[in-house]
Amino acid sequence: xxxxxxxxxxxxxxxxxxxxxxxxxxxxxxxxxxxxxxxxxxxxxxxxxxxxxxxxxxxxxxxxxxxxxxxxxxxxxxxxxxxxxxxxxxxxxxxxxxxxxxxxxxxxxxxxxxxxxxxxxxxxxxxxxxxxxxxxxxxxxxxxxxxxxxxxxxxxxxxxxxxxxxxxxxxxxxxxxxxxxxxxxxxxxxxxxxxxxxxxxxxxxxxxxxxxxxxxxxxxxxxxxxxxxxxxxxxxxxxxxxxxxxxxxxxxxxxxxxxxxxxxxxxxxxxxxxxxxxxxxxxxxxxxxxxxxxxxxxxxxxxxxxxxxxxxxxxxxxxxxxxxxxxxxxxxxxxxxxxxxxxxxxxxxxxxxxxxxxxxxxxxxxxxxxxxxxxxxxxxxxxxxxxxxxxxxxxxxxxxxxxxxxxxxxx
Numbered sequence: 485x486x487x488x489x490x491x492x493x494x495x496x497x498x499x500x501x502x503x504x505x506x507x508x509x510x511x512x513x514x515x516x517x518x519x520x521x522x523x524x525x526x527x528x529x530x531x532x533x534x535x536x537x538x539x540x541x542x543x544x545x546x547x548x549x550x551x552x553x554x555x556x557x558x559x560x561x562x563x564x565x566x567x568x569x570x571x572x573x574x575x576x577x578x579x580x581x582x583x584x585x586x587x588x589x590x591x592x593x594x595x596x597x598x599x600x601x602x603x604x605x606x607x608x609x610x611x612x613x614x615x616x617x618x619x620x621x622x623x624x625x626x627x628x629x630x631x632x633x634x635x636x637x638x639x640x641x642x643x644x645x646x647x648x649x650x651x652x653x654x655x656x657x658x659x660x661x662x663x664x665x666x667x668x669x670x671x672x673x674x675x676x677x678x679x680x681x682x683x684x685x686x687x688x689x690x691x692x693x694x695x696x697x698x699x700x701x702x703x704x705x706x707x708x709x710x711x712x713x714x715x716x717x718x719x720x721x722x723x724x725x726x727x728x729x730x731x732x733x734x735x736x737x738x739x740x741x742x743x744x745x746x747x748x749x750x751x752x753x754x755x756x757x758x759x760x761x762x763x764x765x766x767x768x769x770x771x772x773x774x775x776x777x778x779x780x781x782x783x784x785x786x787x788x789x790x791x792x793x794x795x796x797x798x799x800x801x802x803x804x805x806x807x808x809x810x811x812x813x814x815x816x817x818x819x820x821x822x823x824x825x826x827x828x829x830x831x832x833x834x835x836x837x838x839x840x841x842x843x844x845x846x847x848x849x850x851x852x853x854x855x856x857x858x859x860x861x862x863x864x865x866x867x868x869x870x871x872x873x874x875x876x877x878x879x880x881x882x883x884x885x886x887x888x889x890x891x892x893x894x895x
C-alpha cells in the first residue's frame with residue numbers, strides 16, 4: 485500500500501514539475517525564452533531599492549563620480565523617484581563639494597520635478613531651484629533607461645526608442661538561439677541573438693536564475709538607429725557604438741509563488757568609436773541593496789513632492805512665467821510692474837482711438853443730407869478705422885483675462 489502511494493505521489497510530482505524540468509534541461513524556443521526573460525523583468529516594476537552607481541569616463545573632468553540614491557518605481561501609476569547624492573571627485577580622489585549635489589527627482593503621477601543647483605557646499609538660496617514638467621511622460625521614460633539612474637538593471641538602455649532588451653530581441657529579423665550554452669560567471673545560459681533596426685542584440689539568459697539575463701550586448705553600426713535617426717546622421721563623427729552589461733552577483737528574493745532574481749553587483753561598459761580612430765569609454769558599476777518588491781509606497785512616504793517654501797520653480801511647459809514653491813505647489817510670481825505697464829498701454833491705446841475718431845465724427849456732421857454717396861464713403865472709412873484700432877485692443881484685453889483665469893485654475 486505504501487509502495488503504491490509512493491508511486492502515485494512521485495507520478496503527481498513529475499507531472500507538476502515536468503514543464504519546469506523540461507524548460508531547464510531542454511532547449512526552449514526563442515519566443516519562450518524571450519517571454520520568460522520579459523517576465524523576470526516584470527517583477528521589478530514595483531520596487532524600492534538602494535542603488536550605488538560608480539561612474540568613470542574619459543570624456544569629462546567630472547569623473548569619477550558616485551551616485552548614491554534610493555530608487556522607487558511604481559510602473560502601474562507612472563511614478564518614480566531618485567533620492568540621494570551625486571558625489572564628484574577631483575583628480576586626486578578628493579570629494580569636490582562645489583560640484584557635488586543632492587539628487588531629488590520625483591514623478592508623482594501628475595507632474596515631474598527635480599532639484600537643480602542644490603550643491604553639497606552651502607551656496608545660498610540663489611543656487612536652489614526646481615525644474616518642473618507637467619507633460620513629463622517622455623522625460624520619465626528617458627530617466628528609467630539612463631545608465632546613471634540604473635536603467636540597465638532593468639534591461640534598458642537609451643537610444644532604442646524606450647525599447648527594452650527583450651523588446652529588441654522580439655522584433656529582430658534573424659532571431660536565433662546558439663546551439664551551445666555558455667557559462668557566465670558560473671551560471672549556464674542560453675545565448676539568444678538577433679538584429680533589429682536599433683542594432684545587433686545578444687542576451688545570455690539563465691533558466692537556473694529565473695530566466696534573468698546574466699549578460700547582454702547592444703551593438704550599433706553607422707546605419708542603425710539611435711532612437712529615430714541613423715547613428716551617422718545624428719553624429720557624423722561617430723562610426724559605431726557598443727553597450728555591454730554583465731551581472732556578477734544576484735540577489736535571490738523568495739516570494740509567495742517563486743523566486744525573483746535582482747542584480748546585486750553588475751557592470752556596464754558603453755563604448756563610442758569615432759571615425760578618427762579615437763573612442764570614449766564610460767564605465768558603470770552597480771551595487772544594489774535594501775530591495776523590497778511590491779512595497780507599501782504610502783508607508784515609505786514615496787513620491788511626495790515637498791520643497792522649502794520660496795524656492796524658485798521653472799515650469800518647462802510655460803517657460804515665460806516665473807514660479808515659486810508655496811504650500812506644496814508651484815505658485816505664479818506675478819510681476820506687478822509688468823501688469824502696470826500693460827494697463828497703461830491699454831489705456832493709452834484707448835485714448836489714441838478716441839482722439840483719432842473725434843475729427844471724423846465732426847466731418848460727418850458737416851456733410852449735407854443731399855450728398856448721400858460721399859457720406860457713405862466717410863462712414864465706411866470710419867467703421868474700418870474703428871475696427872482696425874479697437875479689434876487689437878479687444879483681443880489684448882481678452883488674452884489678459886484668459887491668462888489670469890488660466891493661472892487661477894493652475895493654482
